[in-house]
Amino acid sequence: MASIDITDVRKAYGSTKILHGVDLTIQDGEFVVLVGPSGCGKSTLLRMIAGLEDISSGEIRIGGRVVNDLDPKDRDIAMVFQSYALYPHMTVADNMSYSLRLRKTAKEKIAAAISGAATKLSLTPLMERRPKALSGGQRQRVAMGRAIVRSPKAFLFDEPLSNLDARLREHMRGEIKKLHQDLGATSIYVTHDQIEAMTLADRIVAMNAGLVQQVGSPLDLYDRPANLFVAGFMGSPAMNMFEGTYRNANGGTVELAQGVVVPLAGPAPTADGTKVTLGIRPEHVLVGKTGLEGIQALISLVEPTGFGTILHASAFGEDVKAFSLERGVAVRGDTVSVSFPVDRIHLFDTATGSRIG
């Protein structure tokens, strides 16, 4: 086990720049999740840590040792691929023992290691099968088994669950979390599923367009997104965002379209007249009967999810989403009043996208 230090790492394919300087320190035993939209460079970063891609500039250290010029085999890491990359001509047992056999580990030790891993992952009855005779979930477990048998310094996962159906994904998510609690190994996990990110991570690294946007605990990112990108990326249904102008008067307000004024908790550290974006998560939007204090809105769409209800309300020319655990709050065509609790409002500078306050 080891810590991983990434210092100003850049990647370019010819003249196309993919990563524009990534700095990141991963503690020993930490579970870090890289999230971001497709094509933002998550896999590229992970593959550079694994040694499968050259590092254009910058430095990667594993356990304090610079690995820039080390072959993957000398970095002592294990990787679980999205496609699993199981050796199709080998049995499950051979797949799992391959790395140990290459290292000329003693036979008894190999047998002990793979039977231990097989028990952990409930693969024992499948050890003599070939990958093509396994289900997707079983293959995924074999890929995990192959990674854990040799107790590497770090585990790298590149969207290991994205080929599974939702139910199995949920199950395997739990398994991975348990496995990490058992082994306590440093892990880097790439996904674009934010539920996976939220549930698994000790820390989340949100990336966009080759840049790290925010690093922090899952709830940090959820509760205090550093910029518009993170605010919009984390959470489903996504955060409501309305453009407006900041006013210093009356203890700080935001002027939205059609003259709607939303009060803030207090004056924000920005100049009067700044273009700002007001963000509020759907579950924090309060929907009430008309006549109460709030903004007049017309319910345009009701989406029951079973777990709760997503209400779409038209107000001041925008679509305001609200999420409620209760059913039957409103039906389509109702006129309601929506309000934004002051302590739940996020304020961003529209021009720079970064959080204010």
Next chain:
Amino acid sequence: MTEAVSAPYGRDRRPFLRRLANASEPYLYSAPALILIVTVMLVPLVIGISYAFRDMTLLDPFSGGFIGLDHFRAIAKDKTFWLALKNTVYWTGYSVGLQFAFGLILALLLDKPFYGRGLAQALCFLPWAVPSFLSGLNWAWMFNPVVGPIPHWLYGMGLMSAPDNILSDPDLAMWGPIIANVWWGIPFFAITLLAALQSIPRDLYEAAAIDGATPFQRFRSITLPFLAPTIAITVMLRTIWIANFADLIVVMTNGGPADKTQIVASYIFTQAFRRLDFGYASAIALVLLMLLMIYSLLIVFLRQTLLKER
């Protein structure tokens, strides 16, 4: 389908003609194709085989009679045939072995991305497009010290005591056609092996690299198992094809000197078109056919057992 289901429990009560029509229906549908295949493939084969048991000499108007196994008795005593058989093994073994080895190396080189790969691929596959007679003539000239450079190079490197034509040296003559054949046949292996190589998922190599495999270990535990079926089938096809392939030998040495480069296929050619003894040539061809069939069956059998072991 209720009729079919009830059939096993009682006598089929349908009229006989109707049952016949139903039973023969699939055969009638496939009859046109079957008849075509039989006439095109089997009829000439049977006629050719029948020559082996007849006295067929083109210039002898009284020939054509049935002579039983006489030709085969003659073959058993024919020293040239036995020499040709030995030469065939030599010729086929070295040609296939070297074509395969170089073809595999070429395929592995072309599988890695590099600048100008497209052009290199096209150039490497060029020999395959050269007609075999032309490449035979070309190589015969290259080995000829009067017009070709090769003897002078070999002499210059000290590999030969004088710049002679290896095609006229009884000990070395076979290497002339073998080299021409290797040059000409490498692209076949390179193309088929390259296609197989490119179908191997890249992430397997990456997984193996992370698991700690050196490039050679990756080759052994991933590339070879993936290529094995292609190797088996191409080597088998090429062996049969090269054992039957007399063009280069006929053009370059015509079997000489002193039958040292005579292979069974070129011997058949000589018997049929120089001596015009079609009966004897057919008998030799039949022997060759039998030997190659035994060889293919062995390979297929071997492959089955290997596959079962997996």
